Structure formats: structure tokens, C-alpha cells
Amino acid sequence: MGEQRWAEVDGYLTELFGGADPALAAAQEAGRAAGMPDISVSAEQGRLLRVLARAVHARAILEVGTLAGFSTIWLARSLPPGGRLISLEAVPLHAEVARSNLARAGLADVAEVRLGPAAESMAELDATGAGPFDLVFIDADKPGYPEYLSWALKLTRPGSLIVADNVVRGGALADLDNTEPNVAGVRQYLELVAAEPRLTATALQTVGAKGWDGLSIAVVEAG
Ligand code: SAH
Ligand code: DHB
Numbered sequence: 039m040g041e042q043r044w045a046e047v048d049g050y051l052t053e054l055f056g057g058a059d060p061a062l063a064a065a066q067e068a069g070r071a072a073g074m075p076d077i078s079v080s081a082e083q084g085r086l087l088r089v090l091a092r093a094v095h096a097r098a099i100l101e102v103g104t105l106a107g108f109s110t111i112w113l114a115r116s117l118p119p120g121g122r123l124i125s126l127e128a129v130p131l132h133a134e135v136a137r138s139n140l141a142r143a144g145l146a147d148v149a150e151v152r153l154g155p156a157a158e159s160m161a162e163l164d165a166t167g168a169g170p171f172d173l174v175f176i177d178a179d180k181p182g183y184p185e186y187l188s189w190a191l192k193l194t195r196p197g198s199l200i201v202a203d204n205v206v207r208g209g210a211l212a213d214l215d216n217t218e219p220n221v222a223g224v225r226q227y228l229e230l231v232a233a234e235p236r237l238t239a240t241a242l243q244t245v246g247a248k249g250w251d252g253l254s255i256a257v258v259e260a261g
């Protein structure tokens with residue numbers, strides 16, 4: 039029992055809900071071949087992103103933290119015809135591998151990877167009136183989460199979703215003696231989300247192929 043069984047159940051569920059997907063498998067492999075870390079969302083977390091995007095009829099999606107574009111592919115595939123996705127990535131190699139993975143998945147015209155520090159790109163999106171986005175997925179550097187939340191609130195509308203990955207971090211979230219910057223970043227993010235009157239929100243722990251972690255899901259309210 040334990041971690042191995044968590045991964046087995048993820049394998050079972052992925053087989054049940056979709057089976058092998060050539061474009062997603064190729065994207066993972068290209069990231070691995072380029073020496074990138076294996077820290078994308080799991081297949082079932084990707085499918086949750088898709089369910090959420092479909093539930094709010096998302097036509098415009100913003101992702102913060104692209105890596106090889108695994109979650110990007112899940113989200114971009116959720117869009118209706120004419121929908122668009124912008125994904126923000128600071129590392130040139132990651133952006134390059136992600137663009138090639140998106141092209142292989144047939145999503146080059148739907149999903150755009152913007153290179154640069156996410157906070158700068160979000161400021162520019164706001165300045166150029168690019169929003170509102172129907173779903174924002176925050177998954178870049180964890181100390182940046184609080185700042186990404188404040189931009190996300192500017193770039194969304196009532197009814198939009200703001201989703202954040204990796205907020206539980208093997209349980210470190212609730213160990214208040216743990217002030218490591220990644221843990222402190224997600225903890226402050228959740229405190230801000232919880233205190234924000236414009237958000238109705240929760241965070242859920244997850245176990246599976248990616249170990250023990252969790253996602254925060256918030257819906258933007260009017261006001
Ligand atoms: N969403 C991806 C995983 C993202 S991993 C998936 O699930 O498939 C986090 C990514 O954020 C990495 O590629 C990292 O280079 C990027 N990143 C880190 N700091 C950043 C910053 N300040 N601005 C933009 N991207 C950043
Ligand atoms: C890390 C980042 C992620 O986005 C993730 O899904 C898992 C781990 C990290 O920086 O450790």
C-alpha cells in the first residue's frame with residue numbers, strides 16, 4: 039500500500055478514462071529527452087483541468103508555467119473552436135520544447151507560449167487589455183504565487199476559475215515550522231485566496247502518480 043498503489047490507481051483511472059494518448063506521451067518524452075524535470079501534472083490532474091475548463095465553457099485560458107506543455111495540451115484541447123490559450127514560461131528551452139509539443143498535437147494555432155518572467159507577462163496582458171480569461175492555471179515558481187494571484191484577479195471576470203497546482207507539497211503546507219520558500223509561497227497564496235471576498239474557494243489534497251500534493255480551485259465572484 040502507499041505510494042506504489044497511488045500510482046497504480048492513477049494508471050487504472052487513466053486507462054479507464056482515455057488510454058494512451060500519442061501527443062501527450064510524445065510531449066512527456068520530448069521534455070525528458072531535453073533534460074527537463076518530470077514535474078508536469080499527472081494525466082488525471084490534466085483531465086481535471088479539462089473538466090473544469092469545459093464546466094465554465096472556457097474560451098480564453100491563461101496558464102502560468104508551461105514546462106513541456108503537458109498541462110497546456112490538456113487545457114488547449116478543452117477549448118471550443120475560436121478559443122485561445124496563452125501559456126507563460128521563463129525558460130527559453132522549456133518554451134521551445136513546449137511549442138514543438140503543441141505543434142505536434144495540432145494546437146499551434148490555438149496555444150501561444152510567451153517567453154519571459156510570468157509577472158512581467160501578466161502585467162503586459164493587463165496593460166494591453168488581453169483579458170478577461172475564463173480560467174487561469176497557476177503552476178510556475180511557488181514563491182511567485184501570491185503575485186500571480188493578484189494579476190489573475192485583474193485578468194478574470196465573475197465566473198472565471200483560478201486554479202493553482204502543488205499547494206499541499208507532501209503535507210508541508212500544514213507544518214507551520216516549515217518556512218521553505220516554496221512552502222511559504224503556496225501557504226501565503228492560500229491565505230490570500232481564503233481572505234479574498236471576490237473568491238469562493240477550496241483546496242483538495244491529491245495522491246497519485248505524482249505523490250502527495252493538492253490543487254486549489256477558486257471561482258471569481260462579482261464585487
Ligand atoms: N504546467 C506544467 C508544469 C509547469 S512546471 C505541466 O503541468 O505540464 C513550472 C514551470 O514554470 C517551469 O517550466 C519553470 O521554468 C516555469 N517558471 C518558473 N519560474 C517562472 C517565472 N518566474 N515565470 C514564468 N515561468 C516560470
Ligand atoms: C514542482 C513544481 C511543480 O509545478 C510541480 O507540479 C511539482 C513540483 C517543484 O518546483 O518542485
Ligand code: MG
Binds near residue numbers: 077078079177203204
Ligand atoms: Mg505543478
